[in-house]
Amino acid sequence: MKITRMHGAGGKIMQDLIKNIILKNLEITSVNGGIGLESLDDSATIPIGDKEIVFTVDGHTVKPIFFPGGDIGRLAVSGTVNDLAVMGAKPLALSLSLIIPEGFNLEDLEKIIKSINETTKEAEVAIITGDTKVSDGVDDVIISTAGVGIVDRGKAIRDCGVKEGDAIIVSGNIGEHGLAILLSREGFDFETDIKSDVAPINKLIEKVLSEGIQINAMKDPTRGGLADALNEMAEKSNIGITIFEDKLPISEEVQSLCDILGLDPLTIANEGKVVMAVKKEDAERCLEILKEHPLGKNAEIIGYATKEHKGVVMETIVGRRIVDMPIGDPIPRVC
Amino acid sequence: MIIKIKVKGIVQGVGFRPFVYRIAKKNQLRGYVKNMGNYVEIVVEGKEEDIKNFINELKNKKPPLSKIDELTIEKLHQSKKTFENFKIIKSETNEEEEEGTIPADVAICEDCLKEMFDKKDRRYRYPFIACTNCGARFTIVEKLPYDRENTSMRDFPLCNACLREYEDPMDRRFHAQATCCPACGPYVYLTDGKEVIAEKDDAVKEAVKLLEEGKILAIKGIGGTHLTCKVGDDETVLELRKRLGRESQPFAVMSKIEHIKKFAELEEDEKKALTSPRRPIVVLNKNQNYDNYFSKYVSNLDTIGVMLPYSGLHYLLFDNEIAYVMTSANLPGLPMVKDNDQILKKLNNIADYFLLHNRRIVNRCDDSVVKKVGDNIVFLRRSRGYAPEPIKINLENENTKNILCVGAELNSTACLVKKNKLYLTQHIGNTSKYETFNYLKDAISSILKLTNTNKIDAIVCDLHPHYNSTKLAEELSKSQNIDLIKIQHHFAHAYGLLGDNNFFEDAIILAMDGVGYGLDGNIWGGEVILFKNGKMERIGHLEEQYQLGGDLATKYPLRMLLSILYKAIGDDAFEYIKTYNFFSEKELNILKFQIERKINCPKTTSTGRVLDAISALLNICLKKTYDGEPSIRLEPLATQYKKNMTGEIETIPPKIKNNILNTTYLIKKSYEMLLNGENKEKIAYLAHIYIADGMFNIAKKIAKKYGIESIGITGGVAYNRIITEHIIKNAKKEGYNFLQHKRVPSGDGGISFGQGISYLLTQLFNEG
Ligand SMILES: [Fe+3]
Ligand SMILES: [Mg+2]
Ligand SMILES: [Zn+2]
Numbered sequence A: 001m002k003i004t005r006m007h008g009a010g011g012k013i014m015q016d017l018i019k020n021i022i023l024k025n026l027e028i029t030s031v032n033g034g035i036g037l038e039s040l041d042d043s044a045t046i047p048i049g050d051k052e053i054v055f056t057v058d059g060h061t062v063k064p065i066f067f068p069g070g071d072i073g074r075l076a077v078s079g080t081v082n083d084l085a086v087m088g089a090k091p092l093a094l095s096l097s098l099i100i101p102e103g104f105n106l107e108d109l110e111k112i113i114k115s116i117n118e119t120t121k122e123a124e125v126a127i128i129t130g131d132t133k134v135s136d137g138v139d140d141v142i143i144s145t146a147g148v149g150i151v152d153r154g155k156a157i158r159d160c161g162v163k164e165g166d167a168i169i170v171s172g173n174i175g176e177h178g179l180a181i182l183l184s185r186e187g188f189d190f191e192t193d194i195k196s197d198v199a200p201i202n203k204l205i206e207k208v209l210s211e212g213i214q215i216n217a218m219k220d221p222t223r224g225g226l227a228d229a230l231n232e233m234a235e236k237s238n239i240g241i242t243i244f245e246d247k248l249p250i251s252e253e254v255q256s257l258c259d260i261l262g263l264d265p266l267t268i269a270n271e272g273k274v275v276m277a278v279k280k281e282d283a284e285r286c287l288e289i290l291k292e293h294p295l296g297k298n299a300e301i302i303g304y305a306t307k308e309h310k311g312v313v314m315e316t317i318v319g320r321r322i323v324d325m326p327i328g329d330p331i332p333r334v335c
Numbered sequence B: 001m002i003i004k005i006k007v008k009g010i011v012q013g014v015g016f017r018p019f020v021y022r023i024a025k026k027n028q029l030r031g032y033v034k035n036m037g038n039y040v041e042i043v044v045e046g047k048e049e050d051i052k053n054f055i056n057e058l059k060n061k062k063p064p065l066s067k068i069d070e071l072t073i074e075k076l077h078q079s080k081k082t083f084e085n086f087k088i089i090k091s092e093t094n095e096e097e098e099e100g101t102i103p104a105d106v107a108i109c110e111d112c113l114k115e116m117f118d119k120k121d122r123r124y125r126y127p128f129i130a131c132t133n134c135g136a137r138f139t140i141v142e143k144l145p146y147d148r149e150n151t152s153m154r155d156f157p158l159c160n161a162c163l164r165e166y167e168d169p170m171d172r173r174f175h176a177q178a179t180c181c182p183a184c185g186p187y188v189y190l191t192d193g194k195e196v197i198a199e200k201d202d203a204v205k206e207a208v209k210l211l212e213e214g215k216i217l218a219i220k221g222i223g224g225t226h227l228t229c230k231v232g233d234d235e236t237v238l239e240l241r242k243r244l245g246r247e248s249q250p251f252a253v254m255s256k257i258e259h260i261k262k263f264a265e266l267e268e269d270e271k272k273a274l275t276s277p278r279r280p281i282v283v284l285n286k287n288q289n290y291d292n293y294f295s296k297y298v299s300n301l302d303t304i305g306v307m308l309p310y311s312g313l314h315y316l317l318f319d320n321e322i323a324y325v326m327t328s329a330n331l332p333g334l335p336m337v338k339d340n341d342q343i344l345k346k347l348n349n350i351a352d353y354f355l356l357h358n359r360r361i362v363n364r365c366d367d368s369v370v371k372k373v374g375d376n377i378v379f380l381r382r383s384r385g386y387a388p389e390p391i392k393i394n395l396e397n398e399n400t401k402n403i404l405c406v407g408a409e410l411n412s413t414a415c416l417v418k419k420n421k422l423y424l425t426q427h428i429g430n431t432s433k434y435e436t437f438n439y440l441k442d443a444i445s446s447i448l449k450l451t452n453t454n455k456i457d458a459i460v461c462d463l464h465p466h467y468n469s470t471k472l473a474e475e476l477s478k479s480q481n482i483d484l485i486k487i488q489h490h491f492a493h494a495y496g497l498l499g500d501n502n503f504f505e506d507a508i509i510l511a512m513d514g515v516g517y518g519l520d521g522n523i524w525g526g527e528v529i530l531f532k533n534g535k536m537e538r539i540g541h542l543e544e545q546y547q548l549g550g551d552l553a554t555k556y557p558l559r560m561l562l563s564i565l566y567k568a569i570g571d572d573a574f575e576y577i578k579t580y581n582f583f584s585e586k587e588l589n590i591l592k593f594q595i596e597r598k599i600n601c602p603k604t605t606s607t608g609r610v611l612d613a614i615s616a617l618l619n620i621c622l623k624k625t626y627d628g629e630p631s632i633r634l635e636p637l638a639t640q641y642k643k644n645m646t647g648e649i650e651t652i653p654p655k656i657k658n659n660i661l662n663t664t665y666l667i668k669k670s671y672e673m674l675l676n677g678e679n680k681e682k683i684a685y686l687a688h689i690y691i692a693d694g695m696f697n698i699a700k701k702i703a704k705k706y707g708i709e710s711i712g713i714t715g716g717v718a719y720n721r722i723i724t725e726h727i728i729k730n731a732k733k734e735g736y737n738f739l740q741h742k743r744v745p746s747g748d749g750g751i752s753f754g755q756g757i758s759y760l761l762t763q764l765f766n767e768g
């Protein structure tokens, strides 16, 4: 069998690839009893003294590399910072590895690096090491960033900690990154305000944590969108999640475009959002705190965790729908 | 001489044991008969000749509803202690895991009906009247064996009078598990949702009055609940549509046999289906007087689904009305409500009044639906009156595994294969809905329970990665470590057709429907399948078209038209689509972007989507409100044309290349005819014939190449009379043996059965 585009689309096919080919063949996958590779969480941890070092890596390719709302540089920093942040960690430093295709435009490279700089300032992280390769084997620039953060021992927030009754909160409008990328890649030349939401959200999360909100689980809904993140959280926590369609924060523009294209905003990627399972009693206060921050102004409580069912179920005006783990491109199923 | 007889088949709840008692007595035999949960055991002692006579009568004079599948006779040693008389002994559950059988529900019989309308009878106008030959079975049973204490009738202890009948072997209610009377049995009551207005017969009489006044009633029946109103009044029927949110899907009606010919055509075999004790809804052609009786809002097709009363209560409802709307009380896609609190809660804003009763419905069971296509009566839905009766297939090898087949997604059923019997569940519905998916799980556990099945050896599911049934199968397979086999949707249809016909030789099968996940990851639905040497192979199909917006294209058939027309005539297609005033300028711009960039434009070979495009082209249906609506509403136009047609007409010769039928050409031709002012009926007819001829020609070519003599049709399109009957005509003319469904639905309700057959055949051919 050959690797196909579907294997890289997030969702179930990719998970199977990771489990059956990668995890199966690696034997040493954790240190000092910290969170290791096999938990497939957003980051791993290495316990040292009364702290844990939080560590993650992310490779970024995107077409086009400059898109409404951002570019690959901003994406490379935000992606890694957010993976650290959703562990409840304070991001400290990043590495920067560039693979640049032969013939790449020097001005473009500089633009990307400047964007990286801006984003690290926003996130207050340092780039402390790096590597640069020029290759004739790639079509476009590939940026990998590894990140290191720190959290108090035992305080890392997992994606498997959802508890019964928890409120499920998403920090803002969904579906914007994926749709913005799609439109600009395909040359959509009609007037639209749809922009990628790509942003580092560590400051937003730190704010919530500093106010003593109890977050039982957290994840950034990137590839595969909110549907993927919620399904993973529910499955790993062995609990069900019920969400309400009319509570989902979606901009009118994203919704109407999705309605015409037949796409489901729940399955579209975000790069500046976090979804949290918050102790019921803290939910309203958490929402207030989020809304005070520009990156959280559209936050909503979208549902709750329940033991009444498994997986993710959405209440709609026409009854309850089971929200699947997406598998890459949508496949027709209606007769 | 003393012998032991084991009888398997439908021998429970059909008056089998009293029958055995009577013939044993008649032949001066001693011994006993005993219900063993999954078979009946008889021990008789007497003269050899009497025993011979007894066995003869056992085989030939058995009760009308019983069925003997297997009869084994064993000689016992003469023991010292002999029997003094003949007895019916209390049921015993056999621990040994073997298949049991729960009978399906049976409509009220003539004898009970007579009693119910006899003023002197103690069950006069008592709606729950039943005997060994009639009444609820599957819908009230909780577990094996089928005895009163295992049904919801256990809530109603028999009164002395009923007990006497129950215990008297010569009485026709001897061991009738559902028997009862006004003194001891359940009763009906009428409520407006707040308080009880009337009870018992007053409730029935009041309900009839309310119906005649034009009120909408929820009536709890045998396996579920109906929403009922009179048929002749536009306002009433429209009101029901509004409250249900059901725009145009036809309602089924209930009428009495003496009325039907007033408004519908009724052929002999349709009448037979209609009056059978299974009492399905039969889809009949309306006749010219139909409009005199029915509001146009009951059915906007040229057909009407009709059933006869099947419970005592139904008969009591008929007074002045010729028919009633009788539609399942469920919100779209959700299971029908069956419990009193749910009926009151869920139908709160739909029904004006509720005619309820205090007997629990254990197993929900929707009405079955059949329709005549070609010379066959085929199932659109196989449920009440049939489920959970198994379908037997004749294979040389006896299967020893228990196989659970979970079906597809829409119109879903599940199926348990045990030995060479396939136990199809009742109709489940659309399992993409959470509640309906749970119903599927419940139906699976009850079919396992009702067949005494504790162990599953393999699970079969569809190939579609998103179906909830697929996920259920994967979970079960993982958690219980059971083999999982995934079968391509149209191959399952094709296997189902073979099993239905007990035909396992080489054949060409046309599998035509709306959606099935293909082996190539695209959507299939217009497939020519070769079954040869035990293997299925896709060998021809309809041209691939882009499904513009995925599932949205199914909901809005103009998208399909746009997509195919764009392929045929380019940008002009957008100018033309504008004339429908359906999409805004902005939407059209985005659709253009979408189609040029092929964003969310999966490829499909579906027959349904091509018919949808024609339906949209002719402005018949621009928005689908129920499954198959655009093509279902297109068919009457073609039928109309065919009726008025004189002699042969010039058809559009199908364009075929590499066994692929060109559908872009069909759409282009139809579009041109429409622009040239050709009438819609003719275009509709020619489009149907193009598809029928095209598919048949591909099948014929392959059949010739491989020397195959049988051609068959399956899938939802097999319900389309124009297409199916034309293919049958072609096949008969050319001397082919033709296969059509008889015992299981052609549509996706038959997928679970096909999955089971696929497992059995694959095993068989692998071993052999
Ligand atoms: Fe199908
Ligand atoms: Mg991540
Ligand atoms: Zn009877």
Ligand SMILES: [Zn+2]
Pocket: B158, B159, B160, B161, B162, B163, B180, B181, B182, B183, B184, B185
């Ligand atoms: Zn009684």
